Amino acid sequence: MAQNMMLYWASGSPPCWRVMIALEEKKLQGYKHKLLSFDKKEHQSAEVKALxxxxxxxxxxxGDLIVNESFAACLYLESAFKSQGTRLIPDDPAEQALVYQRMFETNNLQQKMYDVAFYGYYIPEEERHESALKRNKENLVTELKLWDGYLEKMGKGSYLAGKNFTMADVVCFPVIAFFPRLHCPKEKCPRLMEYYEMLKDRPSIKASWPPHWLDNLEGPDLLKNL
Incomplete structure (x- = not known):
């Protein structure tokens, strides 16, 4: 079933990682895949651009179907293999709404994390300002408090959208995993770090863990001074 699937991916990319988690959760092991390097610009190859x-x-x-956006690919896998593996989208409309909200809110968390962790990478040196970086840090701290509040409200041991593992967790965990990786102080998001510890050994997550993270267990301390 998975043999006619092909995934082009990069190690440590949250969008790539979430699709890989979804594939694992839906019991679609055995799919074909090709690991590419952003640094070597392998994603700009003719092979990728053709798709x-x-x-x-x-x-x-x-098969003949191409789905490139990570959210779309994850939702497609759930729809196409609804009765297989983990049920990632609940039937109840209210529960669905919360799953979808957390999924799309992930974009806010990811962008605010990137604005701090990769500020020096994205912003040319002559355009960098301490005041801008300070503002980015404040925005990220506010966002982390919001997510911590979500988990606090739902109670200890909760997933992002309730008592069950859902597509919200598939989509968001790869972003949350960057915080301990980049040495974010635990006191800035204690509930998120509890959530991270609860999920990091889940089989689908372990099976798809970024290989270069396994080779280098300590990431750079880009969030150390948050």
Whole structure:
């Protein structure tokens, strides 16, 4: 079933990682895949562009169907294999709404994390300002408090959208995993770090863990001074 699937991906990319978690949760092991390097610009190859004109990863193909956006690929896998593996989208409309909200809120958390952790990478040196970086840090701290509040409200041992593991966790965990990786102080998001510890050994997450993170257990301390 998975043999006619092809995934082009990059190690440590949250969008790629979430699709890989979804594939694991839906019991679709055995799919074909190709690990590419952003640094070597391998994602801009003709092979990828033939499937994804934007030359972005992940690029996912199932038979003749091409689904490139990570959210779309994850939702497609849940829809196409609804009765297989973990049920990632609940039937109840209210529960669905919370899952979808947390999924799309992930974009806010990821962007605010990138604005701090990779400020020096994205912003040319002549355009960098301490005041801008300070503001980015304040925005990230506010966002972390919001997510901590979500988990606090739902109670200890909760997933992002309730008592069950859902697509919200598939989508968001790869972003949350960057905080301990980049040495974010635990006191800035204690509930998120409890959540991280609860999920990091889940089989689907361990099976898809970024290989270069395994090779280098300590990431850079880009969030140390948050």
């Amino acid at each position: 994804n004109p934007r030359a972005q990863l992940p690029t996912f193909k199932h």
